[in-house]
Amino acid sequence: MTPEQKLTELGLTLPEVVKPVAAYVPAVRTGNLVYTSGQVPIVEGKPAATGKLGAEVSLxxxxxxxRICALNGLAALKAEVGDLSKIVRIVKVVVFVASDPSFTxxxxxxxxxxxxxxxxxxxxxxxxxSAVGVAALPLNVPVEVELIAEVA
Incomplete structure (x- = not known):
C-alpha cells in the first residue's frame, strides 16, 4: 500500500502546502535529504488552535x-519529491511546543x-x-514540527 493509499484508508487528505509566512521556502532538498521548514497547524489557511500547552491548550x-503539523510536513515533502513513496525514511523530527512554564x-x-x-x-x-518547550511560536500556534527525510 502506498503512503497516499494509507492516508485515504486513515480518512486523511494531504492539504495544500502551507504558504510561508516569512522569507523561506516550505522544503529544501540537498542530495538525498529533504528538510522541511517548521510546519504549523494551519487548516484551510488559518491556525487550527492558538495558545500555550498547559494554559489555553490541553495535552x-x-x-x-x-498531527496536523506532520500532515502539513508530508504535503511539503510530496511537493518537493512528487510522491510520498520516494521517502526512504523520516530521519529526524523536531517538535516545538509553546508551553506554560509548568508544562513538561x-x-x-x-x-x-x-x-x-x-x-x-x-x-x-x-x-x-526532539520535543522542546518554547515561550512562543509564530501566529501564537501551540506546536511547530520540522521533518528531515531521506528520499530515493
Missing part, C-alpha cells in the same frame, strides 16, 4: 495539533506527529526526535 489538543509533557505532544508518520509510512516513518 489532547496539542497532540492533534502535532512536550514528548507526549510530539507523539501526535510521530505516530501519524508511523501510521502513514510504516517502518520508514520511524525516526529520531
Amino acid at each position: 489532547e489538543q496539542g497532540y492533534e495539533m502535532a 509533557d512536550q514528548p507526549k505532544v510530539g507523539n501526535g506527529a510521530s505516530e501519524l508518520l508511523g501510521e502513514v509510512l510504516g517502518e520508514a516513518g520511524k525516526h529520531a526526535r
Whole structure:
C-alpha cells in the first residue's frame, strides 16, 4: 500500500502546502535529504488552535495539533519529491511546543506527529526526535514540527 493509499484508508487528505509566512521556502532538498521548514497547524489557511500547552491548550489538543503539523510536513515533502513513496525514511523530527512554564509533557505532544508518520509510512516513518518547550511560536500556534527525510 502506498503512503497516499494509507492516508485515504486513515480518512486523511494531504492539504495544500502551507504558504510561508516569512522569507523561506516550505522544503529544501540537498542530495538525498529533504528538510522541511517548521510546519504549523494551519487548516484551510488559518491556525487550527492558538495558545500555550498547559494554559489555553490541553495535552489532547496539542497532540492533534502535532498531527496536523506532520500532515502539513508530508504535503511539503510530496511537493518537493512528487510522491510520498520516494521517502526512504523520516530521519529526524523536531517538535516545538509553546508551553506554560509548568508544562513538561512536550514528548507526549510530539507523539501526535510521530505516530501519524508511523501510521502513514510504516517502518520508514520511524525516526529520531526532539520535543522542546518554547515561550512562543509564530501566529501564537501551540506546536511547530520540522521533518528531515531521506528520499530515493
